[in-house]
Structure formats: C-alpha cells, structure tokens
C-alpha cells in the first residue's frame with residue numbers, strides 16, 4: 001500500500017490520543033503497539049472488505065482450513081512486511097522518538113498451537129493470501145492457549161499464558177455471525193407430514209459460538225483473507241433461563257485452553273466438546289454463507305473445499321451431513337456425495353495420537369444426533385465394502401469398532417483426498433498406518449510435502465542475511481523463493497562466504513545476549529551453536545542429544561589438555577503436561593546444564609542452554625543463529641518436520657536421520673552438505689518384523705556408550721535420581737523403543753566430523769550456502785499451490801512452478 005511518512009505520524013498520534021487520551025510521551029510500548037495495531041488494521045480495512053466482496057461477487061471457490069491449532073507468531077512485523085510499509089513506519093516511529101523493536105516485543109505471541117501442526121496451519125494461511133487464493137482458517141480462540149513454560153529447579157512448570165490481557169489489536173468480534181452449537185440432551189426422529197424424518201431435540205446444552213476474525217494479509221497483493229476463531233459463550237437468554245455456575249464454567253471451559261489434560265475421562269470429554277464446537281460452528285457459518293448466495297446445494301463442492309488438518313476437525317463430516325439432511329432436506333445419497341466431494345484430510349503423524357478415538361458411550365452422550373449419523377455412515381460403509389473386500393478388512397477400518405469412534409478412519413472414508421506431509425510419510429501411511437484403507441481407496445492417497453513461511457524466517461527473523469542475499473541476487477526471491485538457487489553462483493566467492501560468516505556471527509551475538517540477560521549464561525559466539533527446537537517427545541530423541549553432551553563432558557574431564565572445539569547445545573521444547581517421561585528429559589537436560597555450565601574444568605568449552613517457553617518469537621531469535629540443526633528422530637517417526645526447513649533456510653547444516661522431510665532436504669542440498677547418520681525407516685521396520693533389536697547388547701558392546709549411559713544413574717548429574725533412572729530404564733530395561741542406542745555410535749561420529757569441519761570457515765560456509773540456496777523449494781507458497789491444484793481445485797493468482 002502507499003503510505004507517506006507524514007501521514008503515518010499524524011495518524012499514529014491521533015490513534016494514541018483517541019485510544020488512550022494521553023500524549024505520546026506518556027504511553028508504554030504496549031500502548032504504542034496496540035495503537036499501531038489498530039491503525040494498521042484500519043489502513044487495511046478496505047482491502048479486507050474488497051477481498052471478501054470480490055470473492056462473493058465472482059462466486060469464487062473458497063477453501064476453509066479447519067485446524068485445532070493456529071500458531072501465527074506476532075503479526076505486527078509480518079503485516080507491515082506484507083503491506084510493504086515497514087520502512088515508512090519504522091522511520092515515522094523513529095522520528096517520533098520511539099523504539100520500533102520495543103514496540104514489536106510488546107506484542108504477545110499467541111500460543112494457539114503446540115508445534116509443527118499449528119505453525120504449518122498459520123504458514124498456509126499466509127501463503128494462501130500471498131498467492132491470491134481464497135483461503136479461510138477456522139479454529140478456536142483459546143483464552144489462554146498453550147501454557148507458558150517456566151523452569152523451577154529444572155522442572156517444567158506450566159503457567160497460564162494470558163495473551164489476551166491487553167486485548168487483541170488484530171481481531172474483530174462478529175457477534176452478528178454467532179451460531180448455536182448443541183451438546184447432550186435427547187434426540188429422536190419424528191415423522192413429518194411429508195413422510196420424512198426430522199430430529200427433535202430435548203434438554204440440550206446449547207453453547208453460543210462467537211467468531212473473532214483476523215485479517216490475513218497477502219504479500220504485496222492487496223488480498224486479505226480471514227482467520228476465524230470461535231469463542232464459547234452463554235447463549236442469548238430470551239427464555240430467561242437460569243444458568244448455574246457449573247453450566248457457565250462448562251461453557252467457559254470449551255475455549256479456555258489448548259489441549260486440556262486428556263489423561264482422564266473428563267479431560268477427554270472436554271477435548272471432544274472442543275472438537276465438535278469449532279467443527280460445527282465453522283460448518284454452520286460456511287453453509288449459511290453459501291445458502292445466502294445460492295439456491296441449490298448440488299454445486300456446493302464446486303464452491304467450497306473443507307480441509308481437515310489432522311483428525312481433530314473430523315466431525316465436520318457428520319456435521320455437514322446433519323445440516324444437509326436435517327435443515328436442507330437433502331437425501332442421504334446427495335448429502336454424502338456433496339460431503340465427500342467437499343472434504344479432504346491431512347494426516348500429520350504415524351504415531352498413535354494421529355488416530356484419535358472416542359469411546360462410543362462418551363460420544364453418543366455428548367453428540368447424540370452426530371452419533372446417529374456416524375452410525376449410518378458406518379452401516380453403509382460396511383454394507384458397501386464387505387462384499388468387495390471381505391469382513392475382516394472392513395471390520396478393521398469401519399468408523400465404529402472396538403467400542404470406539406475412530407476419527408482417522410471416518411476422515412478417510414468421508415474425504416475425497418488423504419495426504420501425508422513428506423514422501424516417506426505418505427509411503428508409510430500407505431504401507432502401514434492406513435494400509436487397509438489404502439487398499440480400499442488407493443485413488444484418495446497423495447503426498448503434499450510441508451512448507452514454511454520464508455518471508456517470516458528470513459525477511460523478519462534474519463534481516464542481516466536478507467540484506468546480504470538481496471545485495472547479490474536482488475529481491476525477486478521474496479515472492480518466488482526458488483530463486484534463492486541463484487546464490488549457488490557464489491559458492492566459490494570467498495568474499496561472499498566471509499560475509500555469510502559475519503552475518504552468522506551477528507545472529508549468534510544477538511542470541512548470546514539474550515541468553516546472557518535472560519538466563520545468566522555466557523556463551524561464546526565462536527562456538528558451534530547446535531540447536532534442537534521441537535516438541536519434547538521420545539521419538540524426537542532429545543535423549544540422544546543429551547547423551548552426546550554427557551560424552552563431551554566426560555571427554556573434557558578426562559583429557560583437559562586436549563583441544564576441544566567449543567560447543568553450545570541449545571534446546572527449546574515444551575512437554576505435554578501429562579507426559580511424564582518428556583518432563584523427566586527436561587529435568588535431566590537442565591540438571592546436566594547446571595553441572596556443565598558451572599564446572600570450572602569445563603570453562604567456556606561446553607555450554608548447555610535450555611531456553612524456556614519456546615515459541616515462534618524465540619524461534620525467530622534462535623534459528624538465524626544456528627550452525628547445526630538437530631533432526632534426529634527415529635527414522636520413520638517424524639512425519640515431515642518443519643524446523644528442519646527453517647534452519648536450512650537460515651544456513652544451518654542438518655545433523656539428521658533419513659526421516660520425514662530430512663530426506664528431501666538431503667536431496668535438495670546434497671548429502672555432502674549435511675551430516676546424515678543412523679538407521680533408515682527400512683532398518684527400523686526390519687527390526688519390527690524380526691523382533692530382534694537388543695538394546696542391551698548394543699550397550700554391552702560399546703564401553704564408551706556404557707560410560708555415558710551410566711552417568712544417568714551414578715550421581716554424576718546432581719539432583720536427578722528418579723529421572724535419570726527412568727531414562728536409563730527406558731533404554732535398557734524396556735529395550736529402547738526409539739533405537740537411541742542403535743544410532744548412538746554413528747551420531748557421535750558425525751558430531752566429531754562436525755567439530756573437525758567447523759574449523760574450516762570457507763568450507764563450512766560453502767555448505768551453509770548450499771543449504772540456503774536449495775531451501776526455496778520448501779516455501780509454503782509452493783505447498784499450498786499444490787494443494788490448490790491437486791486437492792482443492794481452487795484458483796490462485798501468482799504463477800508458481
């Protein structure tokens with residue numbers, strides 16, 4: 001957009017006065033941020049209205065991306081960037097004597113997601129708008145989001161993340177678009193005068209779903225799409241109904257926190273209510289919008305695509321069926337044809353949690369009408385498929401089985417497309433996790449490799465690198481990231497490689513300053529910054545990284561005279577509140593950090609930094625500073641990974657197993673530019689087939705490994721008696737489910753090689769450059785373009801190949 005500095009400063013001062021009734025000099029950075037946010041939203045209001053109007057006027061097919069998580073990160077900088085007004089605003093604020101960085105930092109980072117799944121959803125929102133596609137998000141406006149993580153005595157403690165305390169500058173509450181979502185009660189089918197059956201509801205618990213819309217601004221293209229997040233409220237009280245405190249609390253709870261503890265029935269029931277709540281509200285609003293502009297539902301799938309991001313929103317399938325059957329009198333066959341042609345589903349993990357199931361009793365009690373519909377889907381599925389495929393396979397794959405509603409199976413059966421998120425992952429879905437359904441519906445399965453928001457991870461997070469790249473290849477790559485490939489021409493340009501090293505130093509300094517001021521730990525910027533940032537999960541094997549730290553520590557202690565390339569191990573990870581083992585791993589790493597960081601024999605050769613409360617904003621600080629990207633999951637377990645792509649784009653070299661999208665990164669950047677080790681997915685499946693993995697014999701045959709693992713139980717690391725034993729037992733007593741010991745020796749070899757190679761700056765930077773140059777292919781712009789072409793059949797404007 002066009003904006004003159006004088007206009008901006010005038011508008012900004014007016015905004016401050018109108019909102020806070022004080023002079024600029026008396027405002028806090030939070031107030032300045034809020035005023036700026038409101039002003040930017042106002043500047044963009046016309047584009048937002050125009051976009052919606054033009055979609056409506058041209059009857060454009062729209063995508064609705066349903067996700068229980070959206071992890072957008074702070075929006076101020078990305079909105080300024082996408083509107084093309086960063087420089088004017090920065091200058092204007094500077095001339096007013098304000099500190100732009102402080103204003104940026106005042107924005108809360110909405111914790112509406114837990115990791116890759118939610119971050120991917122947010123990236124896709126940005127990319128859909130940026131390539132000019134009509135894409136809407138649909139999720140939950142959590143009052144507290146995911147917890148705020150602090151460490152107390154090294155233990156993770158979860159505090160509420162009060163991200164809405166000062167309001168949210170970007171959202172618009174649209175009470176006039178609210179709708180009712182029904183839970184519980186009784187439902188029966190009553191015959192109508194025309195012979196049809198209609199449900200009658202009695203004693204239901206109704207909840208008002210109120211949408212809050214956020215404009216998602218496209219990159220330099222005057223497109224603004226909508227992210228709609230639903231909040232649960234008391235329904236309007238026309239009948240003077242009295243709501244007890246318990247009823248009020250039950251309603252409040254629905255949109256209070258992301259992932260309530262589901263280790264008990266109450267928590268599980270709340271999770272199911274959340275899932276139906278946003279699925280129902282979203283589908284109701286889509287149908288309402290469609291019905292206002294069309295007379296028949298026959299062409300609904302030509303105008304609407306609904307995407308199910310992991311199993312959580314699967315109930316959009318029976319919900320759309322319910323609306324079509326009960327409210328628009330469609331026949332079952334027509335409703336089913338419309339529904340399956342509209343829905344598509346992405347699976348994001350081969351772990352058991354991908355296959356959510358709900359006890360039938362709980363499901364039926366909470367959602368009686370939806371259960372009737374699922375029962376009918378199940379009955380028809382069995383009737384149609386049993387004669388062709390036989391009873392066994394149909395029993396194994398039907399939506400209802402073993403007393404459970406099986407969400408992943410319902411998602412596959414009710415969708416026209418099912419995709420994995422990296423080639424290996426999609427193959428494993430076909431061969432293993434969903435193999436029976438693949439036999440029945442081979443045509444539905446396809447791969448869509450994940451992507452990332454390059455503009456956020458380079459232009460916002462890594463301005464020094466962006467400047468350097470621009471100086472060599474211009475700015476066209478901002479809109480077409482594959483052009484980063486042009487950087488390959490500079491692989492022998494030593495001056496450029498030196499500049500690349502200097503950029504890394506600047507970013508390492510920035511992170512080191514943060515670590516110093518927030519954690520009181522001094523780290524050297526000439527050390528290897530070895531980064532592992534992801535959810536804490538046994539399959540991601542933070543434990544393997546931890547064993548390496550113990551090895552390095554023991555080595556320095558035994559041979560203090562030997563030279564050692566300084567190494568800083570950096571972690572960022574949250575553990576799910578009820579995931580006991582993951583919390584033990586956090587405690588042990590923190591205890592190890594205390595030991596290592598305070599041992600005078602170690603000095604500054606080795607440091608361990610576990611940065612609390614990892615999220616998008618901390619990612620923006622850590623990722624540009626990384627030399628090594630730890631992507632060390634057990635092969636076959638990581639569906640794709642996306643931190644691997646962000647780190648690659650920022651010039652980190654991957655220390656990785658051949659898992660998920662690591663395989664694609666290796667293919668793109670060249671094996672010689674990464675550090676690859678460990679079992680392959682085939683090796684892992686071989687062990688499963690033969691059932692002959694023996695962790696104990698790996699341990700017994702490697703004296704160094706014994707020394708390292710024993711450190712967990714010999715009081716070497718103070719304060720971890722039970723946690724150390726737990727991890728030790730997971731490796732040796734319970735036969736090391738994730739093959740940590742099997743991969744240990746090769747992992748160590750690669751770490752030693754890294755220490756060697758790191759000393760040769762030119763060679764290291766050449767490898768780093770190869771990663772940056774090859775990373776453009778992992779831009780989310782291309783990923784959503786492939787979804788648009790192959791799955792959603794929606795148009796977009798930018799040419800992307």
Ligand code: CBF
Nearest residue numbers: 116117348349638639640641642
């Ligand atoms: O597809 C996005 C990401 O999703 C996960 O984070 C998930 O929550 N299922 C996976 O673990 C990642 O591999 C994947 O990249």
